[in-house]
Amino acid sequence: MDNTTRLDLYRTMVLIRTYEDAILREYHADKKPGFDIGAGNIPGEMHLAAGQEPVAAGVCAHLRTDDAVTATHRPHHFAIAKHVDLNKMTAEIFGRVDGLGRGRGGHMHLFDPAVHFSCSGIIAEGLPPALGMALAFKRQGSGRVAVAVTGEGAANQGAFHESLNLAAVWKLPVIFVVEDNDWGISVPRSASTSVKSNATRADAYEMPGERVEDNAVEDVYSAAERAISRARQGGGPSLIEVHTLRLYGHFEGDAQGYRPELQSVPGHDPIPTYEDRLRTAGILDDTVVRSARAEAERIVEDAISFAKESAEPSPTTCLDYVFAAPSMGRSN
Ligand SMILES: Cc1ncc(C[n+]2csc(CCOP(=O)(O)OP(=O)(O)O)c2C)c(N)n1
Incomplete structure (x- = not known):
């Protein structure tokens, strides 16, 4: 991997964290x-x-x-990394027109057709x-791929297994990405999942x-490179x-009393x-760190200002874009 790629990965992660921390502040403010x-500018779960x-x-x-x-319901990091329009995404999170x-x-239903997210x-x-x-x-022969993200909790659902099966039968260019963060809300992985690794389920x-065991971005990058180039080549x-x-x-507001390992998280x-x-590798120094953080702050502040300046939808439009059969709501 070249150093430009390493720094790009670093900058993407800094932008995501800067965004999540800004939303955290705005959400609770x-x-x-x-x-x-x-209550507030961002009502609902986060x-x-x-x-x-x-x-x-x-x-x-x-x-x-x-x-x-x-x-998934925890979508901001993938939306940012896939280059979803951050201004429009933030306005959506704020419930604005x-x-x-x-x-x-809202924040769990972000759709950006421009980048297929x-x-x-x-x-x-x-x-x-x-x-x-x-x-x-596949039918278009376009070399395009689809990435389906899921949590390890959701990997116990029927839709997960049905999708793996059909994707294998039809040899589809799809990459299943399971984010194992050890918890499905307050349920530990060990109480919900019969296998230690979902890679075993892929075998099936x-x-x-x-x-990838260690949450290290370069290891994820390498694993994804193998899977995505394989899918692109049929x-x-x-x-x-x-x-x-x-x-x-x-979610924000979760006191996490169920989670003793949190003390060790900073490391x-x-x-x-x-x-x-x-x-340590001599690729990054204080100047690069400062500029990555400053650039991320600027992008995130712009997005939040854009959202706050956007109007709330008028109550008179609340039934617009709601699809219903013509007979619905009629008594006859
Ligand atoms: C079909 C369905 N069942 C239940 C829920 C409620 N629910 C929301 S998040 C969640 C846990 C998801 O855990 P996981 O897939 O590991 O993702 P994580 O929250 O850890 O990112 C559940 C059960 C839901 N949203 N959809």
């Missing part, structure tokens, strides 16, 4: 004094991906604009649509499966599981860890 989940940056940065570094990503979905979807609050929901897109890509469907699906780290709660934060590595 007007929910005081008591935590009121429905699932942040701080700590999981290596997964998105390492995978998306190989993607083209016309490749597709279907992400200039949002990707005109402010109707989507996500959903329904876990494992993104896998079947990724297969559909991959089938179209006779597709390559790889587990080799079919693969699975990559990354043992990653959810640095914050399942495992992937960004300072990577920063140290690059410093």
Whole structure:
């Protein structure tokens, strides 16, 4: 891997963390004094991906604009790494008219057709649509690929297994990316999952499966390179599981009393860890760190200002874009 790629990975991770921390501040700012989940500029649940940056940065570094990503209820890191329009994404999170979905979807429902990105609050929901897109890509002979992201909790759902099976049968250009952050809300992986590695499950469907153990962005990058180039060349699906780290709660407001290992988290934060590595290798110094952080701050501040300046949707438009059969709502 060349040094330009290493620095790009670092900058992507810094941008993601800067964004998540800014959303964290904005989310809590007007929910005081008591935590009121429905109050403020960003009402509703918020699932942040701080700590999981290596997964998105390492995978998306190989993607083209016309490749597709279907992400999860914890989508910001993949959206940023896939170059979703950050201004429109932030306006969507704030529920404003200039949002990707005109402010109707919120942070779990970000759709950006310009870069083929989507996500959903329904876990494992993104896998079947990724297969559909991959089938179209294969028929077009375009070399495009679809990446379907899921948490390790969602990897116990039927949709996950059905999707792996069909992708293997049809030899589709799809890459399943499992983010194993050890927890499905408050349920530890050991209480929900029969296998130590989802790579084993890939074996069962006779597709390559790889587990990256250490949340290291360069290892994710290498695993993704193998899987994505294989898919582009007609080799079919693969699975990559990354043992990653959810640095914050399942959702904002989660007290995490169930999670004793949190005390040891600072030593495992992937960004300072990577920063140290690059410093030791002589690739990064204080100047680069400062400029990466300043650039990220500028981009994120612009996005948040854009969102705040955008209007809230008018209540008179609340039924616009709602699809219903003509007879619905009629008594006859
Ligand atoms: C079909 C469905 N069942 C249950 C839920 C409620 N739910 C939201 S997140 C979550 C846990 C997801 O855990 P995991 O897949 O490991 O992802 P993580 O939150 O750790 O990123 C559950 C059960 C849901 N959104 N959709």
